[in-house]
Amino acid sequence: MSGRAGDSPPTLDRELHHPTRLALAAYLSACGEAEFAVLRDYCQISDSTLSKTLSALEKTGYVSVRKGYLGKRPRTWAALTLTGRRALTRHLAALEEIAATARRAAGTCADGPSEAGG
Amino acid sequence: MNDTGEPMDALDARRAQDALAAACAARSAARRAGGRDRPRRYLVGQGLAFAAGFTAFGLADLLPRYGTWLTLAGLACAVGFFALVWIGAHHGGVTRWFSRDGGPRRSTWELWGAPLVTIGVGALAAVPYGVAGWSIAFGLATGAEHLLRAFLPRQGSTA
Numbered sequence: 001m002s003g004r005a006g007d008s009p010p011t012l013d014r015e016l017h018h019p020t021r022l023a024l025a026a027y028l029s030a031c032g033e034a035e036f037a038v039l040r041d042y043c044q045i046s047d048s049t050l051s052k053t054l055s056a057l058e059k060t061g062y063v064s065v066r067k068g069y070l071g072k073r074p075r076t077w078a079a080l081t082l083t084g085r086r087a088l089t090r091h092l093a094a095l096e097e098i099a100a101t102a103r104r105a106a107g108t109c110a111d112g113p114s115e116a117g118g
Numbered sequence: 119m120n121d122t123g124e125p126m127d128a129l130d131a132r133r134a135q136d137a138l139a140a141a142c143a144a145r146s147a148a149r150r151a152g153g154r155d156r157p158r159r160y161l162v163g164q165g166l167a168f169a170a171g172f173t174a175f176g177l178a179d180l181l182p183r184y185g186t187w188l189t190l191a192g193l194a195c196a197v198g199f200f201a202l203v204w205i206g207a208h209h210g211g212v213t214r215w216f217s218r219d220g221g222p223r224r225s226t227w228e229l230w231g232a233p234l235v236t237i238g239v240g241a242l243a244a245v246p247y248g249v250a251g252w253s254i255a256f257g258l259a260t261g262a263e264h265l266l267r268a269f270l271p272r273q274g275s276t277a
Contacts, residue, residue: 019140026141030148035211042147077208092141095134102131 013091015060020045020053025062025088028080033066036076054078062087151212158268160206164199165264171195172257179250228267236260 016022023043028034040050057063062084066077080088174192178185207213240256247254 019137022137023140023144026144027148030145030215031152032213032215033208034148034151034213035208038151038211042144088141092138095138095141098134099131099138102134 011090012094013087015057015062016088016091020049021057022091024050024053024057025080025084026092028063028078029085029088033077033079036078039078057084148212148215151210152214154210156206156209160202160209161264161268163202164206165261165268167195167199167202168264169257169261171199172253172260176250176253176257179248179253232263232267236263 016025020043024039027039027042036047036050036054039054040047043050045053054063054065058065062081064079064081066079068075068077171192171194174188174195178188178192181188236256236259239259240252243255244252
């Protein structure tokens, strides 16, 4: 399988590879802070799954979690850290590169199918 | 080749495209949530607190007899103002992020015009009345600007 170009492959971040983690990080990247319930509703996952995902991202230093109260109700807020923002940017750039490389490869194949077997 | 017979690179590229689309959709959703209008009571409260606070600071200079109390009242109003900014920003579960790439935009008037007008009003009052005049005029003008923003149609809010 040597479909890739000769240059070094883009580096995907393993911590952001899972779709839920990526969606979570991308959502948080476009806001300052988001409440637990908002994230749960957007990602359409259970409380426990979101809690585990946030804990995992918090361990890697990508997300900071803050607990507080609004009146008597406990509220949990999550925010993407600077490290998380950089990691997300790199991850998205890597994804872009993969997609662009595939597009270029498809274009090359369409241009010269007779050379594909070489 | 993978289990479905598709070349791996093609599958990776499709997954990459899907992931990019999902990330883009998540960002758009967050921007929409963070950029929606907040209830106007936050802007009204901020405007009143700002006006009262700066007026108290200005009067503290003009009325030294009540200076301590007026300064304390001004500080209390400042705390109230920042508390309202904080609570308003967190209303609805998503706070806005400063973004260069899109999101709801505020009008030029809101971004530049209104603050410059309030500073100008303060500067005009400072000519005859000094720092106290600047403080009172700037506070009242900014408070009025907040009230106007609360009751006029708007494109977004900092609350």
